[in-house]
Amino acid sequence: MxxxxxxxxxxxxxxxxxxxxxxxxxxxxxxxxxxxxxxxxxxxxxxxxxxxxxxxxxxxxxxxxxxxxxxxxxxxxxxxxxxxxxxxxxFSKMNKILEINQENLTARVQSGVIVGDLQSEVEKSGLFYPPDPSNLKVSTIGGSVGLSSGGPRTFKYGSTKDYIIDLKVVLADGRIINTGSNTAKNSTGYHLSQLFIGSEGTLGIVVEALVKLIPKPEGSKVILAYFDKISDATHAVNVILENKLMPATLDIMDKKTLQTVEKFSPAGLLTDKDAALFLEVDGYLASLDYQQNKVVELCQRCGAVEVKFSKNEEDAQKIWTARRSAFGACAKLKPNVVAEDIVVPREKIAELVEGVRKICEKNNLLVCIMGHIGDGNIHPNIPLDLNDENDVKNYGQAKDEIHQLAIDLGGTLSGEHGIGCEKSKYMTNAIDDVTLEYMKKIKKVFDEKNILNPQKIFFSER
Ligand SMILES: Cc1cc2nc3c(=O)[nH]c(=O)nc-3n(C[C@H](O)[C@H](O)[C@H](O)COP(=O)(O)OP(=O)(O)OC[C@H]3O[C@@H](n4cnc5c(N)ncnc54)[C@H](O)[C@@H]3O)c2cc1C
Incomplete structure (x- = not known):
C-alpha cells in the first residue's frame, strides 16, 4: 500500500x-x-x-x-x-452548490453538500428541497442518495429518490456516466438514476447531483393529538386521509417515547397516553386554519383524548423540538441505543407496533417506538448496553424477530436507513431468489471486481 x-x-x-x-x-x-x-x-x-x-x-x-x-x-x-x-x-471538500436555476426549478450540487445547507440556500429564493432526514444539518447529498434518505415530510413530498433528476457517477474503472438528463421529464432508456439511489456506494461514486426543487409552501401549522390506544391513532390517520386531507407530516410517538422525552428534555408532553400523533399541515396561508381545524376535529372524532395545536411559529417549534429530541432522549436510557427502521403497508402499522412491543418485552428489552406512521415506517429505538452479554444476546434475537415480523406483515427491511452490513443477512427473507439474483448481476455489471464498498447489501461477496 x-x-x-x-x-x-x-x-x-x-x-x-x-x-x-x-x-x-x-x-x-x-x-x-x-x-x-x-x-x-x-x-x-x-x-x-x-x-x-x-x-x-x-x-x-x-x-x-x-x-x-x-x-x-x-x-x-x-x-x-x-x-x-x-x-x-x-467528500467534505466537494461541498459546492454549483447552480440554483430558478427557471428550471433545479439545483446542481456536489456530493459533499450538506442537505440542510442546500435547503437554506434554495429557501432564500422561495424554493424548497423537501427531503428531510432529521440529521440534515450534517448529512450529505451523496449519503442521502446512497440510502434514499427520507424524513417526516416524505409522506407528502417523497424522499430523496423523488428529487433526483440526474447523477454524475464515476464508475469502478474511472469512466463517467450521467444517469439522467437536464430535463424535468425523461423517458429515454433505462432510468439509471433510480438504480443508483439507495445503492450505498456499491455501484459507482456519485460526484454531482441535479435535484428537483419546488415552490416553498407559504406556511405551516402543527397539531399534537394524544390517544389512549395506539389503534385509535392509526384509525385517525386513515380517517384524515379518507377525508382527502394531505398533511405534510404524519408522525407518531408511543408512550415510552413520550415518557423518555419528558424525562430528559421536558417539553410539556403528556406521559400517560399510549400514543401521540405529530401532524403538520402546510400550503397557502389562507388554507392553513381550515386544514388545522379539520385535522383537530377528525382526531377528536377518532378518540383523541387531548389535542394541542400551534397558534404561532414559536408553538410549532416547541412541538417539533420535542419530536426531534426523541432519539437523543432514548440514547440516555442506557449506554447505547440501536435505531431500527422497518416499513409495512400503512394498514398494518398497529399490528407492527404491537408486535414490536411484544418481541422486546419477551426479550427483556426496552423499546421506544416513533416514526412516520403516514408511510407505515417506524423506528423502534432499543436502548441497551452492548457490554452486557445478555443485552447483546436478547437484542440479536429481537432484531431477527422484528425484521421477520415486518416481512410477515407484507412489509420490508428498511424505509429510509438502508441495508449496509447490519441487515444484509435478512435480504434472502425479504427478496425472492430471482430478484436477488438480478440485483447481484447488476452489481457485477457495474463492479465486476467487487471493489466498490464490498460486503454491503448482499451477505457473502468476499
Ligand atoms: C441522529 C440520526 C438521525 C437520523 N435521521 C434520519 C432520518 O430522519 N431519515 C433518514 O433517512 N435517515 C436518518 N439517519 C440516517 C442517515 O444519517 C441519513 O440517511 C443520512 O442522509 C446519511 O448521510 P451521510 O452523509 O451521513 O451518509 P454516509 O453515512 O456517509 O453514507 C451513506 C451511504 O451512502 C454512500 N455514499 C456516501 N457518499 C457517496 C457518494 N458520493 N457516492 C456514492 N455513495 C455514497 C456510503 O458509501 C454509504 O453507503 C439518521 C442518522 C442519525 C445518526
Whole structure:
C-alpha cells in the first residue's frame, strides 16, 4: 500500500491523504452502534474534483483496492464500515452548490453538500428541497442518495429518490456516466438514476447531483393529538386521509417515547397516553386554519383524548423540538441505543407496533417506538448496553424477530436507513431468489471486481 499511498498523494496532494494509524481509526466505523472495529482503511482521501475521483478509481481498479465513499458517515446500518481495507473517499471538500436555476426549478450540487445547507440556500429564493432526514444539518447529498434518505415530510413530498433528476457517477474503472438528463421529464432508456439511489456506494461514486426543487409552501401549522390506544391513532390517520386531507407530516410517538422525552428534555408532553400523533399541515396561508381545524376535529372524532395545536411559529417549534429530541432522549436510557427502521403497508402499522412491543418485552428489552406512521415506517429505538452479554444476546434475537415480523406483515427491511452490513443477512427473507439474483448481476455489471464498498447489501461477496 505504501506505493499506492504515494500515488494518492500525487493525485490529491499530501494534505488530502490520511494514512496514520489514529487517522485510519476515525474512518473505520460510522454511526452504527459497534463495539469493535473490524478492519481499518489503508488511507482516507479528501477529494476536491471529479478528476480526483476518476484518477483514484483508475488506481483502485488497476490494483484491486476497495473504495468506500463516505459523506458525513451518519448512517445507522454499517454502510460505511470498512470491511476489506482500501480507500475511504471523503467528500467534505466537494461541498459546492454549483447552480440554483430558478427557471428550471433545479439545483446542481456536489456530493459533499450538506442537505440542510442546500435547503437554506434554495429557501432564500422561495424554493424548497423537501427531503428531510432529521440529521440534515450534517448529512450529505451523496449519503442521502446512497440510502434514499427520507424524513417526516416524505409522506407528502417523497424522499430523496423523488428529487433526483440526474447523477454524475464515476464508475469502478474511472469512466463517467450521467444517469439522467437536464430535463424535468425523461423517458429515454433505462432510468439509471433510480438504480443508483439507495445503492450505498456499491455501484459507482456519485460526484454531482441535479435535484428537483419546488415552490416553498407559504406556511405551516402543527397539531399534537394524544390517544389512549395506539389503534385509535392509526384509525385517525386513515380517517384524515379518507377525508382527502394531505398533511405534510404524519408522525407518531408511543408512550415510552413520550415518557423518555419528558424525562430528559421536558417539553410539556403528556406521559400517560399510549400514543401521540405529530401532524403538520402546510400550503397557502389562507388554507392553513381550515386544514388545522379539520385535522383537530377528525382526531377528536377518532378518540383523541387531548389535542394541542400551534397558534404561532414559536408553538410549532416547541412541538417539533420535542419530536426531534426523541432519539437523543432514548440514547440516555442506557449506554447505547440501536435505531431500527422497518416499513409495512400503512394498514398494518398497529399490528407492527404491537408486535414490536411484544418481541422486546419477551426479550427483556426496552423499546421506544416513533416514526412516520403516514408511510407505515417506524423506528423502534432499543436502548441497551452492548457490554452486557445478555443485552447483546436478547437484542440479536429481537432484531431477527422484528425484521421477520415486518416481512410477515407484507412489509420490508428498511424505509429510509438502508441495508449496509447490519441487515444484509435478512435480504434472502425479504427478496425472492430471482430478484436477488438480478440485483447481484447488476452489481457485477457495474463492479465486476467487487471493489466498490464490498460486503454491503448482499451477505457473502468476499
Ligand atoms: C441522529 C440520526 C438521525 C437520523 N435521521 C434520519 C432520518 O430522519 N431519515 C433518514 O433517512 N435517515 C436518518 N439517519 C440516517 C442517515 O444519517 C441519513 O440517511 C443520512 O442522509 C446519511 O448521510 P451521510 O452523509 O451521513 O451518509 P454516509 O453515512 O456517509 O453514507 C451513506 C451511504 O451512502 C454512500 N455514499 C456516501 N457518499 C457517496 C457518494 N458520493 N457516492 C456514492 N455513495 C455514497 C456510503 O458509501 C454509504 O453507503 C439518521 C442518522 C442519525 C445518526
Amino acid at each position: 505504501k506505493k499506492i499511498i504515494e500515488q494518492l498523494k500525487q493525485i490529491v496532494s499530501s494534505e488530502n491523504v490520511l494514512s496514520e494509524l489514529e487517522e485510519r481509526y476515525v474512518y473505520a466505523l460510522d454511526a452504527t452502534n459497534k463495539q469493535n472495529i473490524e478492519n481499518l482503511p489503508d488511507a482516507v482521501v479528501f477529494v476536491e474534483t471529479v478528476e480526483h475521483v476518476q484518477q483514484i478509481m483508475r488506481l483502485a481498479y488497476a490494483n484491486n483496492i476497495s473504495v468506500i465513499a463516505r459523506g458525513a458517515g451518519t448512517n445507522l446500518v454499517g454502510a460505511c464500515i470498512v470491511k476489506a481495507g482500501g480507500i475511504v473517499l471523503n
